[in-house]
Structures are given as structure tokens and as C-alpha cells.
Amino acid sequence: MIKLLFNYLIFPGFLFSAVIGFLAGWLERKISARIQWRKGPPWYQNFVDFLKLLGKETIVPQGAKLTFLLSPFMGLLSVILVSTILGLSIRLPLESFMGDLIVVLYLLVIPAIALIVGASSSGNPLASIGASREMKLVLAYELPFILSVITAVIKSGGAIQLGLILNHQLSFGSNIISLSGVIAFIVAIICLQAKLGLVPFDVSEAEQEIMAGTLIEYSGLPLAIFKLTKAILLYTIPVLLIVLFLGKDLSPAFLVAKYIGILLVIILIKNTNPRLRIDQTLKFFWGSATILAIVAVILALWGY
Amino acid sequence: MSHKVIIPIGPYHPLQEEPEFFRLYVEGEKVVDIDIVIGYMHRGIEELCEHKHFDQVSFLVERICGICSTSHPFAYVNAMEDLAKIKIPERALYIRTIIAEMERLHSHLLWLGLAGHFIGYNTIWMWAWRYREPILDCFEMITGNRNHYAMMKIGGVRRDIEDGHLSALKKMLDELARAADMFYGAVMDDPVIKARLKGIGVLTKEQAIEWSVVGPTARASGVNIDVRKDDPYGAYDKVSWNVIVEKDGDVFAKTRVRILELYESIRIIRQCIEKMPKGEIDADIKEIPAGEGIGHVEAPRGECFHYVKSDGTNRPLRHKIRAPSYMNVASNKVAAVGGTISDAAITLAAVDPCYCCTERVAVIQKDTDKKIMNGWDLIRLSQEKTERLRRGLGF
Numbered sequence: 028m029i030k031l032l033f034n035y036l037i038f039p040g041f042l043f044s045a046v047i048g049f050l051a052g053w054l055e056r057k058i059s060a061r062i063q064w065r066k067g068p069p070w071y072q073n074f075v076d077f078l079k080l081l082g083k084e085t086i087v088p089q090g091a092k093l094t095f096l097l098s099p100f101m102g103l104l105s106v107i108l109v110s111t112i113l114g115l116s117i118r119l120p121l122e123s124f125m126g127d128l129i130v131v132l133y134l135l136v137i138p139a140i141a142l143i144v145g146a147s148s149s150g151n152p153l154a155s156i157g158a159s160r161e162m163k164l165v166l167a168y169e170l171p172f173i174l175s176v177i178t179a180v181i182k183s184g185g186a187i188q189l190g191l192i193l194n195h196q197l198s199f200g201s202n203i204i205s206l207s208g209v210i211a212f213i214v215a216i217i218c219l220q221a222k223l224g225l226v227p228f229d230v231s232e233a234e235q236e237i238m239a240g241t242l243i244e245y246s247g248l249p250l251a252i253f254k255l256t257k258a259i260l261l262y263t264i265p266v267l268l269i270v271l272f273l274g275k276d277l278s279p280a281f282l283v284a285k286y287i288g289i290l291l292v293i294i295l296i297k298n299t300n301p302r303l304r305i306d307q308t309l310k311f312f313w314g315s316a317t318i319l320a321i322v323a324v325i326l327a328l329w330g331y
Numbered sequence: 332m333s334h335k336v337i338i339p340i341g342p343y344h345p346l347q348e349e350p351e352f353f354r355l356y357v358e359g360e361k362v363v364d365i366d367i368v369i370g371y372m373h374r375g376i377e378e379l380c381e382h383k384h385f386d387q388v389s390f391l392v393e394r395i396c397g398i399c400s401t402s403h404p405f406a407y408v409n410a411m412e413d414l415a416k417i418k419i420p421e422r423a424l425y426i427r428t429i430i431a432e433m434e435r436l437h438s439h440l441l442w443l444g445l446a447g448h449f450i451g452y453n454t455i456w457m458w459a460w461r462y463r464e465p466i467l468d469c470f471e472m473i474t475g476n477r478n479h480y481a482m483m484k485i486g487g488v489r490r491d492i493e494d495g496h497l498s499a500l501k502k503m504l505d506e507l508a509r510a511a512d513m514f515y516g517a518v519m520d521d522p523v524i525k526a527r528l529k530g531i532g533v534l535t536k537e538q539a540i541e542w543s544v545v546g547p548t549a550r551a552s553g554v555n556i557d558v559r560k561d562d563p564y565g566a567y568d569k570v571s572w573n574v575i576v577e578k579d580g581d582v583f584a585k586t587r588v589r590i591l592e593l594y595e596s597i598r599i600i601r602q603c604i605e606k607m608p609k610g611e612i613d614a615d616i617k618e619i620p621a622g623e624g625i626g627h628v629e630a631p632r633g634e635c636f637h638y639v640k641s642d643g644t645n646r647p648l649r650h651k652i653r654a655p656s657y658m659n660v661a662s663n664k665v666a667a668v669g670g671t672i673s674d675a676a677i678t679l680a681a682v683d684p685c686y687c688c689t690e691r692v693a694v695i696q697k698d699t700d701k702k703i704m705n706g707w708d709l710i711r712l713s714q715e716k717t718e719r720l721r722r723g724l725g726f
Contacts, residue, residue: 063457152336156360156672226451227523235449236676238344300523302451304673305360307526 039114041107048258049073054287055261055294062298073258077251085247091148098148099245099252102141105134106259113266116189117277123190131189131267132176135222138256139165142231142241145253149244157240160305161231164221167312168228172218174320178202178211179271181327189270196274203272207326212272214320216289219264220296221312224257227300228308265289335363338672340679342371353663353679360671365664378706380650385411385485385619388647392637393479395654396685398441401434402630403652404483406637409564409626411485411619414639419614423487425607428565429500430474430482431628432596432603436507437466438631439589439596442683443514446586449677450527455517462510465503472496487613497604504597511593518586528583532666532678535580542662545655546633548682551588552580558629565628570602582681589683619645630655632683656685 034040052073060067087095109131116123139161146158180187182202183195192202202208221228232240242253269277269285303311341352350371356364376395380388392403405427412419440463447455467477473496474480482488492500518524534544539552549556557574559567575591577584621643627636633655640649659682667678 059453063454064461065457152338155336156338156357159359226453229451230673233451233673233676235451236673237338298454300452301447301455301521301527302673303523304527304671306671 034115035107035111039118040111043114044107044110044259044262045255048255048260048262049077051261051286051290052258054290055297058291058294059298062294077255080246080251080254081248083247085249086244088149088151088244091150094144094148095244096249098141098145099249099256101144102138102256103252103259105137105141106256106263109134110259110263110266113189113263113270116193117266117270117282120190120193123188125188127189128176128180128187128192132173135260135264135267136165136169138260139222141256142253145245145249146241146243151244153237154241154243156237157231157233157243160233160237161241163305163309164228164231167309168218168221168316171214171312171316171320172222174317174324175211175215175218176271178207178320178323178327181324182208193270193274193277201273201275205327206331207323208272210319210326211323212268214316214323215268215272216292216296217316218312219268219289220293221308222264223260223293225293225297227296227303229302230305230308233302261290265293340675341368349685351660351684353667353675355667355672355675357672360673362668362670362672362675365667365675367660367663369660375706375709377650377652381647384645385641385647388650389483389485390481392652393481393483395652397478398438398685399434399630399632399635399655400479401430401482402628402635403637403654404481405431405565406626406628406630406635407639407650408483408485409628410624410637410639411626412624413626414622414624414641415485415616415619417486417614417616419487420611421608422491422610423612423614424566424569425603426488426492426612427483428567428570429492429600429603429607430480430488431565432599433466433470435596435631436593437463437470438683439593440466442589442631443518443586446582446677446680449680450524452524455514459514462507462514465506469496469500469503472499484613485619486616487611489613491612500600501604504600508594508597511590511597514593515590518590525583528586528677529581530579531582531670531674532681533579533581534662534666536578538662538665539580542665543658544633544662544682545658546629546631546683547585547588547592548633548659548662550575551577551584553578556634558627558634562627564626566603566606567599569606570599572599572602582677585681619643632656632685633659654685656682660684 036042050070050073053068053070056072057067057070112123112127112131116127143158143161143165146154146161179192179202182205183192186192186195196202203212224232232242237243242250245253265286268289269282273285335356335358338355338357339352340355342350352366352368352371354366354368355362356366376391380391383391389404389407392407393400395403411417440459444456444459444463447453447459470480471477473492474482474490482490534542534548534552536553539549539554544552544554545556553576555574555576558564560574572595575588575595577588619641621641623638623640625636625638627634629635635655636653638649638651639647642648662682663679666681667675670678
């Protein structure tokens with residue numbers, strides 16, 4: 028029991044993933060700043076931002092108390108669980124349980140749902156537009172994302188268990204070293220951008236159009252929790268991709284190198300694109316991204 | 332969601348840096364109607380002008396806008412010189428033209444950056460503003476100020492441009508030309524930017540004429556108007572350059588017009604530097620006769636118009652100003668309707684609005700269309716409001 032709590036709250040769960048997430052967030056801000064000829068913040072910036080928000084007043088819109096305040100925690104608890112499962116299956120692949128991949132996929136949708144629920148309960152028209160955009164976004168990217176995960180599952184001999192997928196890659200080489208693996212990985216990276224709500228898919232927060240949309244009514248602690256959730260997602264989803272596609276050698280040094288590599292790709296995409304409209308986003312994910320993902324699945328079935 | 336929802340943009344909104352209020356009526360994501368409310372920043376500049384003497388007015392009108400801060404004094408001195416029939420020295424004309432074109436350069440780069448920001452492309456934003464910075468440095472070098480240059484004076488200019496400054500200016504222009512090449516490539520070839528801007532916020536030629544838009548907004552819709560060509564002032568008739576006209580009328584065309592105008596401005600400044608004669612910069616005017624005069628210049632946003640009436644004293648009897656955004660902002664009523672909220676954000680910004688320059692106030696009695704307030708009434712109103720506030724706060 029104590030070991031479980033330790034796993035969930037400290038390592039590799041809450042505390043560890045939050046620290047890594049904030050540091051990754053700093054890296055993202057710093058590199059973006061350097062690309063844009065700015066100086067960028069110091070490394071502890073995200074930590075003090077979080078602390079500052081904790082000290083601010085929490086304003087709650089009338090008539091929405093419970094759902095409004097609980098939804099950020101719902102999102103946070105589920106991403107912590109994801110990071111715990113992922114961290115444990117990397118450290119002890121044999122102790123992972125059957126079907127944990129499916130659990131992870133479900134849990135990863137919950138932060139988006141929390142955002143939608145929280146935004147809708149606030150009753151702000153801009154938040155409701157943000158919520159409807161977020162909903163469309165989830166519908167858009169989940170299909171190609173799951174297809175690309177299925178490709179990885181097929182490549183790993185049909186295992187839907189993270190530990191088995193890792194073990195399979197250990198003996199047969201990373202899933203990415205094949206045509207279908209490369210295609211699925213590219214699709215997954217693009218979906219990752221949308222899952223993290225970064226440019227070009229940050230429609231639900233679009234500051235210039237709907238003033239942070241889903242987050243507009245949030246302040247103080249709940250806002251800090253949403254920011255924390257985003258930070259942990261920035262750690263967990265790339266790690267999930269590493270497990271699924273780049274799982275051959277996961278010694279700490281390689282793991283960090285692969286993680287930073289994916290992070291750099293994300294940052295590069297973020298800084299070289301304008302924001303797409305929601306209809307263009309939908310068209311893109313259900314069109315070219317899904318077709319690519321289906322091609323990857325078929326190629327994987329054929330053994331390429 | 333089929334019922335209409337009102338999405339407010341403003342009065343304070345991160346989209347635009349000035350107070351303005353667009354009430355978007357939306358169904359789902361689609362904008363079906365729009366109300367435009369401006370007037371939050373009325374400062375009574377015209378009235379103030381009538382209480383300053385002629386030399387002070389050029390400083391005051393410079394404060395109408397922070398971006399086109401030389402266009403207003405330029406139009407004002409044009410009006411005064413029309414009124415007093417003054418012939419100004421050749422060199423002053425060239426210096427005025429150089430300053431006005433440098434202003435166009437920095438203003439268009441500023442817009443380009445903001446446009447990038449509005450479509451969520453912050454890298455373009457930062458890069459455009461980075462390349463705008465050397466222009467402001469040049470302004471500081473030549474005039475002593477980054478933004479309010481105070482160069483225009485009735486009968487000439489206040490400061491000469493030294494030869495040493497000219498060579499620095501040339502160097503800045505060379506660097507800027509390379510930056511303009513880069514932006515042209517980055518914006519024109521990017522498929523995602525095209526997807527966001529092409530066919531968005533279209534203002535057809537007929538609509539452009541109907542809504543009387545001016546400047547780059549009109550030129551992007553295929554209307555060939557430019558005060559610099561149509562009624563040359565300064566040294567614009569002494570140098571060769573082209574009016575940039577695009578046909579499509581969408582945001583992409585507006586972007587194209589502004590980027591291509593960067594090249595034309597660079598061309599104009601280079602020719603001015605070559606052709607500028609030596610000599611006096613000020614005609615040294617002592618008296619302003621009674622009469623009236625008009626002056627207009629092509630500000631970065633379009634035609635900026637000033638009318639001055641003098642009764643022979645040292646103050647204008649009437650000073651009427653029309654800033655370009657006053658004409659352009661209203662055209663959003665046709666350009667922004669029919670698109671999505673995302674499109675509206677960039678469409679509203681595509682006319683390069685500058686609200687403060689534009690603000691007017693007129694209180695009209697509903698039934699008779701009669702004006703019931705003058706300046707003193709407004710001052711009285713404001714004093715009463717202050718009194719109310721004080722009483723309310725228990726002072």
C-alpha cells in the first residue's frame with residue numbers, strides 16, 4: 028500500500044512527472060524565445076508561476092461551484108495515473124498488467140473532458156465556444172491517434188500491454204524501424220501537438236480570438252491545476268510515444284535523449300506555423316492524418 | 332447551437348491594443364452580423380487645436396496617433412502651406428518624404444507582426460518587430476525620438492539630416508531589403524498561412540468604393556488610389572515609384588500590398604537620398620493670413636486629411652481632421668460577416684485599424700437629428716461626473 032502511494036504521489040507519479048513537466052515546459056518556452064529573438068525565462072519560471080497562482084484569489088462563477096472546481100482535479104488525477112503506469116512499466120516491464128495500454132488511452136482523454144466540463148459549467152459564451160472547439164478537436168485527433176497506436180500494437184505482435192510491447196521491441200528492435208512505424212510515428216507526433224493544445228492546434232485556447240476560451244473563467248488554484256495538468260501531459264504523452272515506437276533501449280540517458288528529441292520536434296512545429304481554424308483542423312485530422320494512419324495499419328498488417 | 336450568441340471583442344480585448352468594441356453575432360462559429368462601436372478614446376483634439384497657436388498645433392496633431400505620428404503633422408503643414416501659399420525649400424520636401432516613408436516602413440512591419448500574432452504565428456510577430464527596431468533607431472538618430480519625431484514645421488522641417496546619418500540610413504535600408512525578401516518568401520510560400528488568409532474577409536472592388544475605404548485596404552481590393560500619386564505632395568513627384576494594387580480584396584491581398592509597399596518605400600527613400608539638394612530647410616514663416624487650406628497625405632493606413640481655417644490671428648479658427656481608420660473600420664461590416672470567429676479576428680485587424688486617431692463624439696437628439704452638445708457641454712458633463720464620483724466615494 029505504502030509502495031503504491033509512493034509510486035502514485037512521488038516517483039514516477041505526481042512529484043516526479045510534475046517536476047519534469049515544468050522543466051520541459053521551461054525548455055519549450057526558452058527555445059521558443061530564442062527562435063523568436065527573445066531572451067526567455069529562467070529555468071524556475073514555471074515553478075514560480077504555479078506558486079503565484081496558488082496565492083491568487085479563486086473566483087467562481089455563480090451556480091457552477093462543484094463541477095467548476097472539481098473538473099481540474101479530475102484531469103490532474105488521471106494524468107498522474109498515466110504517468111505512474113508509464114513510469115512503472117518502463118522500470119519493471121514484467122509487472123505491468125494486461126490491457127494497461129487501453130487504460131492509458133482512456134485516461135489521456137480525461138484532461139480534455141475535464142476542460143470541456145469545466146468550461147461549459149462556467150457559463151461564459153467564450154468558454155462555451157472554447158469547449159465546443161475542444162470537443163471537436165478531441166473527436167478529430169483521437170481517430171488517427173488510436174490508429175497509430177494500433178499500428179504499434181500490430182508491430183509488437185498484438186500485445187496490448189505496455190511491458191510486452193517494450194519487451195517485444197527489446198528483442199526485435201524499435202517499432203519505428205519500419206515503413207509503417209515511421210508513418211504512424213509522424214501521425215502520432217501531429218496528434219500529440221493537438222493533445223497538448225499547441226500551435227497549430229491551439230484553437231480551444233486561441234487567445235486572440237476567444238481570450239483563452241476554455242480557461243477564461245479560471246483563476247487561482249483551479250487554473251494552477253490546469254497548468255500543472257498541461258505540464259504533466261507534456262511529459263507523459265511523449266513518453267508514451269517513446270514506449271510505443273522507440274522502446275529498444277530505455278536506459279536513462281537514452282530515454283532523456285529521445286524525450287528531448289521529441290520535445291524539439293514539438294517546439295519546432297509550434298514555432299513555424301500559424302493557428303489553423305477548427306474546420307481546417309477537423310478536415311486535416313479526418314482527412315490526410317487518418318488516411319496516413321490507415322495506410323500505416325495496413326502496411327503493418329502486411330509486415331512492412 | 333443555432334441561436335445567435337454575442338461574442339464581444341472589446342472594449343478591452345487581447346486582440347487589439349486599443350479600446351474598441353465589436354459585437355459579433357455568431358451561430359456556432361459563423362459570424363452572422365457585427366456591430367462596431369468606437370469612441371472610447373475621444374480626446375477632443377480638434378477643439379484643443381483651436382486653443383493652440385499654429386506652431387503648437389503641429390506637436391499636438393502628432394499625438395493623434397503613435398504609429399502614423401508624422402502623417403498628421405505632415406497633412407497639417409500641407410494645409411497651412413496651402414492656406415498661406417508658402418513655397419518651401421526643396422531640401423525640406425525631400426526630408427519630409429524620407430521621414431514619411433520611414434514611417435510607412437515601420438508601420439507596415441508593425442502590422443505584419445500583429446497580423447502574425449493574430450493568426451497565432453508568434454514567430455512572425457517577433458521577427459517583424461525585430462526588423463522594425465533598426466528603423467526606430469534611425470528615427471532616434473535623425474530626429475532624437477523613436478516615435479514622435481516633431482520634424483514637421485510650417486514652412487519646412489525642424490532638423491536637417493546630416494550626411495553621416497544618411498550613410499547609416501542607407502545601411503539600414505540594405506538590411507531591411509533583405510528582411511523584406513525573407514518575409515515575402517516566408518509569407519507568400521507558406522501553405523498554412525495561405526489556408527488561413529486566402530479568400531478570407533473579402534472586400535470586393537464595388538464594396539470598397541461603396542464603403543469609401545482608403546489606403547492599402549482599398550488598393551488590395553483593386554482600387555487604384557494613392558494620394559502620393561493622385562495629388563503629389565512632398566517630393567513624391569520627383570522620384571519614380573509604383574502604386575501597388577491587388578485584385579482579390581482578401582486578407583492575403585492586403586498582406587501582399589503591405590509587403591510590396593515596403594520595397595516601394597525603400598526605393599523612394601534611396602532616390603530621395605540621391606537627389607536631395609543642399610540648402611535651406613526652413614522658409615521662416617512669420618505671419619499666417621486669414622483663409623482656409625486643406626492638406627492630405629497618404630498615411631500608412633490611407634488618406635489622412637486636414638482642413639484648417641484661419642481668421643488672421645495666431646490660432647486656427649477651425650481644424651478638421653479625418654484619420655484613415657475612420658473610413659476603413661466601417662468596412663468590417665461587410666468584410667467580417669460570413670466568416671468564422673477565427674477569420675473575424677484577422678479580418679478586423681487587416682484594415683490596420685488605429686482607433687484613437689479616429690474617435691469622434693456627436694450627441695444627436697433622436698427625433699430631430701440636431702446636435703445638442705458642444706465642447707463646453709461636454710466639459711460640464713465631465714465635471715458633473717467627477718462631482719458624482721466624489722460624492723459617491725464620500726470625499
